[in-house]
Amino acid sequence: MIPPAGPILAVRGLAKSFTLHLHGGAQLPVVTGVSFELFPGECVVLGGPSGAGKSSILKMIYGNYLAGAGEILIRHEGAPVNIAAADPQTILAVRRRTMGYVSQFLRVIPRVPTLDLIAEPALAVGLSRAEAMARATALLTLVNLPERLWHLPPSTFSGGEQQRVNIARGFAGNHNFLILDEPTASLDAANRDAVISLINARKADGAAFLGIFHDQDVRDRLADRIIDVSTFAPAAKKAA
């Protein structure tokens, strides 16, 4: 449980621009001056049109994209870590214990059974095999994945089933801060509801969420605040 006071994430003056060396060094400005805070128990949604840089912001916060400028401060085990300047070992420790990521697509090692995939993040934070398996089973039940699929690798599952495996895996580490990049895009209404309850339950426990949801209904039911990313457009992008 994390203390309710103080943000778990503080982003200050974050900027990103891609340099395309294979295309004559062309500059592709994405965002600039991104500043906001995220508090425990809160779900903040990034809004704005496609191409506004929502995903790029999430990826910088996770350390997956290199920040061009600015700070990304995450409260990790009681002390702030600046992801924009941290070394790889520190970023990996933050990912193991504090910050999780649920992407739109499942990307895992082939031929590993679903249960093992879900248990992996739980094992990584030090749970015993039995505890990790119990957590994996509980999560797969919560996301309504049929039990006959649990011992199979997910490569042949439907889009919606894979997405639910992805969500269960994302929640298995019990992180205080979860990044959600369109995790409900290919789910039907019933399964969307299941995922929303899962997120709300973790929020009530004090976990913080930062996400992108295109579905208006999902957004309305989850978002405490919406940040319009188009206000962070660089001048060069505004002109274009």
Place this chain on the structure above:
Amino acid sequence: MTKPLLIADGLTKRYGAVTACDKVSFSLDEGEVLAIVGESGSGKSTLLNMLACRLAPDMGEVRYRMRDAETRNLAGLSEAERRLLMRTDWGFVHQDAAQGLRMNVSAGGNIGERLMAVGGRNYGGIRQAAADWLSRVEIDTARMDHKPTTYSGGMRQRLQIARNLVTSPRLVFMDEPTGGLDVSVQARLLDLIRGLVADMGLAVVLVTHDLAVARLLSHRILVMKNGHVIETGLTDRVLDDPQAPYTQLLVSSVLAA
């Protein structure tokens, strides 16, 4: 913060006018998996061989934190000390399993030999350890007394891994461990390696030209070209947001399956 397990400091190797490896420095922590990627001729194998004491550098040194917690320059070890290190605390997995195995000795013998080299004398105990390791790498123990010549490529590779890990090393060098295997065999081997590395908390220096292998196994990447380190960082960061022109070329040249 514990000290690094392995430190490469300015490693340089020249072959005539060609610089195979130019002042390469990095450090590796316990339990960390570092992938060295680059095309053939980039110097990645030369670097690996210098790290593993299989090739003397022209300049620079490798330092290693021994089991007694003292960090030592490997060039200063006696031949006996170095041999002991390679047999106990280190492993080396070759691309061609035949290089890492004794092909005319049984599978059980291949595993047992490493234990005997560190003083194991109890026949029953050694045989039991060999059997345990065969099942851990998913080889039927009924095949224990067969020679690796009768094994498939994937089985040989798994046997080579068992032979290396039986002494519970802290550091394993791997040179294209999944190279030359069928794709289906590769996936299973990758999963096995990943599980063993996590369970045993192994540090690994992995040389590969396959970026997908680097993504699945490594925490950090070092990109090499013409003997130079072009870019280094968190594996998914380097692959998803490469900064150097050469890394961008390398990443964008991979065919998506």
